[in-house]
Amino acid sequence: MRALVLGRVAYRAINALVLFFLLAPLAVVVVFALNPTPFIQFPPIGVTSRWFAKFFASPDFMNSLALSLQVAAATVVLAMLVGASAALAIARGGLPGARLITALFLAPLMLPAILTGLALFQVVLSLGFGRPVWALVAGHTVVAVPYVIRTTLAVLADFDRRIEEAAASLGATPLRVFFEVTLPLIRPGVIAGGIFAFIVSFDQFPISLFLVAPNRETLPIVMFNYMKFDLDGTIAAASMVSILLALAVVLTIDRVVGLRATMKI
């Protein structure tokens, strides 16, 4: 009995330590964002909203935040379309070399992202496109698609095809089977991949580093450049806004499409 209690205490202590390790950096960000001093100081000397005010008053930060959200939204849509289609083709298409195709789609995850960014940059420049926003979206999509493929393939692995066959035998056209049977069943995987795609795009740094155009920079790039010259609480405020936005997106998706139910979490 005593051993059981000790075991529980140890289990909780380890959990608390892991949580502390994961959340301590966030606590530092919060302290830095709310502390009036223009540098990290512990214990904090007070509470201020000046860094948030500076962040929201800065056209550079606001424009980059808007661009990051737009690019992330476009990336989510494209990554879900491409990723889900590719996953279906890989799982169902009977394609020769399906494993090789899977490996190719996952390659951007294995390569250092900075190299992927540089390679994409050279491609768009050599084609004479300059640095348009769509190239940035394309770059983000390249690194986001593997997440959608993985999560969709995971759902497809447990997919009972007899449900589709039943629908077809009852007279449903292939298109109707897809939209009314297949898509609702693979939706958890596609949405989970979409959430990863959003986070990957919204926080994307190495790809954006090369593909952003002057005056059209994403939030992580503006933050990085800002840090080189003005390392004050504005960066922490920007980080907090980023974290809260990412959280808001996940919660909104949960509310709208029932993430909790569809992902069985």
Add this chain to the structure above:
Amino acid sequence: MTSTFTRRTVLQSAAIGAAAIGAPWVAKAQAATLKITTWGGKWGDIMKSEVLPAFEKEMKCKVEADQAFPYIPKLAASPPKDPLYDVLHSNSNEQWSALEQGLVMDKITAKEVPNIKDVYPYAVSEKIVGVTIFTSAVGLGFRTDRNLTPIKSWKDFADPKLSGQRGGYQIPVNSLGQAHLMLLGQLYGKGMTDLDPAYKALEQLKPMKLVDFTGQMEKLLLQGEVAVGIIHDSGVYRYDGQNQPIDFVAPSEGVLSLEQVLNVTPGSKVKELAFAYIDYMLRPDVQKKLAEAVWYSPANKNVKLDPKYDAKLYNTPEKVAQLIQVDWKWFNAHKDEVDARVARIMRG
């Protein structure tokens, strides 16, 4: 068809013609786009809000200013005949690196940029590729609330009492750290390229807090995590009037010069406009505006600064004589071996 030559139209035409002859880029630069790199922070704010719009209006052109690092890899990855940038703004060490890759011009003269005739010699010395438009003085920043023994020399930085309270840079990635290493060669050896004594001197500075870039050093000083740190004067003076307990000292042996350099890419399709931009950046009024905004020392000899800035910045022949310029060509050629040696010292 009647001719409508009036005295006014003739005079207007003559004025436009004279301006075009005097400044050929005005005539050719119609609606052209100049692609430049520039810094962020307060410098970037002033550039975007005042300096660049005025240039665009004057030259009737558009300026596309890239503030997103890294400039040189991006420039190197772009086609040489259609480079990503027309004007590269960087520190001197990067200009040398760019020159070695054929990305920038070797020298720019007063023929292309007339205001060069008014710059201090250091701005176009043999240590510079392109033209220096501003410089900062790299010396020692220190806490004024630590009752430190007054620092007068670079050698005072090695005072054992400062053990663990010193701040320096990751030498492989920071030019201030690299310049300081070479300075140690001059202080303790036969010259800036005599690095064996410099490595020994570097060893004596351990333990030392190391950072990647100067903004971090500013914060270490403000937080009091270091008592003395290698930093450029602008990184300390920018807190002027904010009641922060930090100050800057220029060591008696001289200060390292951290030049802001502009250069033109050989493949630029708007070269005359690029030269016009550099000329504009060297104008006394533009120099004064930027110098006083970010505490950079102007390269143009004719700039009259307000007393507060005049007292501290390097804007007289006597002050400029204290600037120590680094041979970046030599350093870049030896960088790999320096990095390996420094890594061993810092690990040990």
